[in-house]
Amino acid sequence: MGNLPKLSLVLIGLILGASLVGCDDGRAGAQDAAKQLASAVAALDVGSVPFDGKESGAANEQLNAVFKALEPAKPAVQSGELTLDSGTATVPLNYSWKIGSEEWKYTTFAQFKKSGDKWPTVWNPATLVPELADGEILSMSAESPQRGAILGAGDVPLVSYRPVVNVGIDKPLLGAADAADAATRMAQLVGVDPAAYAQQVEASGPQAFVAAITLRADGRTVTDEQIAAIPGGRAIPDSLPLAPTRTFARALLGTAAAASAEQIEKSDGALKPGDTIGTGGLQQQYDAQLRGTDSTVIRAQKAGLTAEELKAASPDPRRILFQVQGKPGTPLQTTLDLNLQQLAEDVLAKVGPASAIVALRPSTGAVLAAASGPGSNGYNTAMLGQYAPGSIFKIVDSLAMIRNGMTPESKVDCPATLTVDGRTFKNAEGYPASSLGSVTLRDAFAHSCNTAFINARDGVSQAQLESAATSLGVAVEAPALGAAAFLGSVPGEAEGTEHAASMIGQGKVLLSPLSAAVMAGSVAKGAPVSPQLVLNPNAGGADPAATSAPSPAAAGATPTVSAEPPAKTSGTPVTAAEAASLADMMRAVVTSGHAGFLASVPGAPVGAKTGTAEFGKDDPPKTHAWIVAVHGDLAVAVFVEDGGLGATTSGPLLKEFLTAAG
Structure with a gap:
C-alpha cells in the first residue's frame, strides 16, 4: 500500500502528458510561420517563404510589383495574436510605412493552412494591402509645393517665382529631321556645348522633350521665331524662384533649380525628378524651410493602367489608400534692402579684382547690402x-x-x-x-x-x-x-x-x-x-549659429x-x-x-x-x-582685393555708393 501514492502520481503524469500531446495542434509552428512571413514582407523578399496555392518566386515578383511605386521605402511589419480554426491559422499583420514626414499604418490578415507539420502561407494580395485584388498594384503621386520666397527689408520679394522658358528639342516634333543636327543648331543658338547636347538628345527616348537651357522670359534675346526655325525646337513657358537679375546677391542667396540626377540619388528618397532644390548660400542653408513638404497620395489601381485610360475613365478607377497633405515652403525673411543691394552691385560692376560692399544699420545691426x-x-x-x-x-x-x-x-x-x-x-x-x-x-x-x-x-x-x-x-x-x-x-x-x-x-x-x-x-x-541678416532662422530647422566659413x-x-x-x-x-x-x-x-x-x-x-x-x-x-564710413544710421565697408591705396581705389566707390544711397 505504501507504493500506491507514487504509482498514482506516475499514472496521472502519463495521462496529462498524453492529453498535452493530443492538444498540440501546431500553434507554435503557425506562430513561427507568421513571424517568418512578417520578416520577409518587411524585407520585400518572400522568395524563401512557402505558400499554399502560389509558387514562392511568383509570389515574390507580385509583392515587388505591388510595392514598386513606394521604393526605396520598406515597411515595418509585426505579426499579431494567432487565431486557430480546424487547421487554418489567421494572424494579423501590422504594417507601418514612412511616407515623407508621415507614417502610414494599417493591418491585414494572413492565413496559414496546416500541411503535415508545416504551415505554408495562403497567398492573397490582401495580405499585403487591405482589399487589394489580384492584378492590382500601388501607385504613388507626389506634388511639390510652391517654394518659399526670400524676402528683403519690408518683406519686398528678393527671390520669387518669375516667368521662364525651357528651350530645347521636342523629339516628337522632329519629323524626318536629323536629331543630332537639330540639337547642334539649338545648342549654338542658346550658347551651350553642342556635342554634349547632341549626345543628350540622341540618347533620349522618342517622346522626350530635351531641355537645352532655361531662359528668363523677360529680356531674353533668343526669340520664339529663332527657336521654331530649328526642327523640333520648342520653348515651354514655366516659372522658377529667381532673384531680380541673374547676378543679384547670388553669392549670398545661392540659387534654386531642378534637382540633378546626382542630387536625387544622394537624397535617399527625399528628392524626386522635377523637385527644386537650393544650391549655395541661403537657398541651400534654408532649403528645408523654403522647399516645404510634398503632398503625397497612395492609391490601389489596376496594373498597366495607362494615362489615356485614366483620362478617359469616369469616375477615377483608382482607390485612395493614404494621403499626406503637403505644406508650402515658408518664406525666409531677411534684412537686405533691394535698392541698396542693387546699388552696391552696380558700383562694383566694373571692378576687376575680388571686391565687396557691405552696408548695415548700426542702430539695429540689420545688414542692408552684402x-x-x-x-x-x-x-x-x-x-x-x-x-x-x-x-x-x-x-x-x-x-x-x-x-x-x-x-x-x-x-x-x-x-x-x-x-x-x-x-x-x-x-x-x-x-x-x-x-x-x-x-x-x-x-x-x-x-x-x-x-x-x-x-x-x-x-x-x-x-x-x-x-x-x-x-x-x-x-x-x-x-x-x-x-x-x-x-x-x-x-x-x-x-x-x-x-x-x-x-x-x-x-x-x-x-x-x-x-x-x-x-x-x-x-x-x-x-x-x-x-x-535672417529674421526667421528657426522656421525650418536650419542652424542659425552657422556664422563662420x-x-x-x-x-x-x-x-x-x-x-x-x-x-x-x-x-x-x-x-x-x-x-x-x-x-x-x-x-x-x-x-x-x-x-x-x-x-x-x-x-x-x-x-x-x-x-x-x-x-x-x-x-x-x-x-x-579698404575704406569704412559712417553716415547717419548707415555703416559701410568697401574692399578691393588688389586695389592700390584705400583712399584712391575704394574711396571713390564709397563716395558713389553714399551719394546715391541718399
Whole structure:
C-alpha cells in the first residue's frame, strides 16, 4: 500500500502528458510561420517563404510589383495574436510605412493552412494591402509645393517665382529631321556645348522633350521665331524662384533649380525628378524651410493602367489608400534692402579684382547690402572673405589707446620711418610732411600715420588689441546673423614685429568686409553692433549659429560652413564716450585727412577710415584697398582685393555708393 501514492502520481503524469500531446495542434509552428512571413514582407523578399496555392518566386515578383511605386521605402511589419480554426491559422499583420514626414499604418490578415507539420502561407494580395485584388498594384503621386520666397527689408520679394522658358528639342516634333543636327543648331543658338547636347538628345527616348537651357522670359534675346526655325525646337513657358537679375546677391542667396540626377540619388528618397532644390548660400542653408513638404497620395489601381485610360475613365478607377497633405515652403525673411543691394552691385560692376560692399544699420545691426563684385567669381567675399584690414584697424588701436588714458588731443610721435627688430615700417606714399613729428592722436589717425601707431606698441599689448576688437563687435560670434560669415580674427598674443604689424592691421589680424562694417557701425551706435541678416532662422530647422566659413582660397566654389566658428566673446563693450572720441577722429579723416572727397556727400556728416594692407611676395607688394564710413544710421565697408591705396581705389566707390544711397 505504501507504493500506491507514487504509482498514482506516475499514472496521472502519463495521462496529462498524453492529453498535452493530443492538444498540440501546431500553434507554435503557425506562430513561427507568421513571424517568418512578417520578416520577409518587411524585407520585400518572400522568395524563401512557402505558400499554399502560389509558387514562392511568383509570389515574390507580385509583392515587388505591388510595392514598386513606394521604393526605396520598406515597411515595418509585426505579426499579431494567432487565431486557430480546424487547421487554418489567421494572424494579423501590422504594417507601418514612412511616407515623407508621415507614417502610414494599417493591418491585414494572413492565413496559414496546416500541411503535415508545416504551415505554408495562403497567398492573397490582401495580405499585403487591405482589399487589394489580384492584378492590382500601388501607385504613388507626389506634388511639390510652391517654394518659399526670400524676402528683403519690408518683406519686398528678393527671390520669387518669375516667368521662364525651357528651350530645347521636342523629339516628337522632329519629323524626318536629323536629331543630332537639330540639337547642334539649338545648342549654338542658346550658347551651350553642342556635342554634349547632341549626345543628350540622341540618347533620349522618342517622346522626350530635351531641355537645352532655361531662359528668363523677360529680356531674353533668343526669340520664339529663332527657336521654331530649328526642327523640333520648342520653348515651354514655366516659372522658377529667381532673384531680380541673374547676378543679384547670388553669392549670398545661392540659387534654386531642378534637382540633378546626382542630387536625387544622394537624397535617399527625399528628392524626386522635377523637385527644386537650393544650391549655395541661403537657398541651400534654408532649403528645408523654403522647399516645404510634398503632398503625397497612395492609391490601389489596376496594373498597366495607362494615362489615356485614366483620362478617359469616369469616375477615377483608382482607390485612395493614404494621403499626406503637403505644406508650402515658408518664406525666409531677411534684412537686405533691394535698392541698396542693387546699388552696391552696380558700383562694383566694373571692378576687376575680388571686391565687396557691405552696408548695415548700426542702430539695429540689420545688414542692408552684402555685395560681392564680379571679380569674386561667385565667392561671397562680402561675408566670407578673410583679409588683412590695414589701417582701418587703427579704429581698434585707438580704442585701446583711449582706454589707456589718451584722448584725440594727446600727442604721439610720427617719424617718417621706424625699425622694429630689423624690420623697417614707413607711412604710405604721399604722407604729408606737415603731419610728421609730434602730432595729436587725431592728426595721426586722420592721415593714418603707421609709425605713430607702431610706436604705441609698448603701451598697448596684443591682449588689449584683442579686447578692443571684441568690444567693437569684431572677432566674436554673431548669433543673430543667421548666415555663414567670417567675423574676424585677432590673436590675443603676438610679440616683436608681429605685434607691431598688428598695430597697422597686418600680421595675423584678419577681417571680412562684414566685420569691418560692424566695427565702424559700433562707433556710430556707441555700443557693439550684433549683425542680423535672417529674421526667421528657426522656421525650418536650419542652424542659425552657422556664422563662420572657409577661407577665400576656395573662391569660385560653393562655400560650406566651417566647423570652427569664432570662440571669443565680447570684451567690455565700447562705451558711448569712447565711441564719441573715435567718431571725432573718423570725422577728422574727412575734414582734415586724406578722405576729404567725402565732405561733399549730402546729408549727415561722414566719418571714415581708409586702409591699405600689403600682401603677397611681389616687389613692390600688392595691396588690399579698404575704406569704412559712417553716415547717419548707415555703416559701410568697401574692399578691393588688389586695389592700390584705400583712399584712391575704394574711396571713390564709397563716395558713389553714399551719394546715391541718399
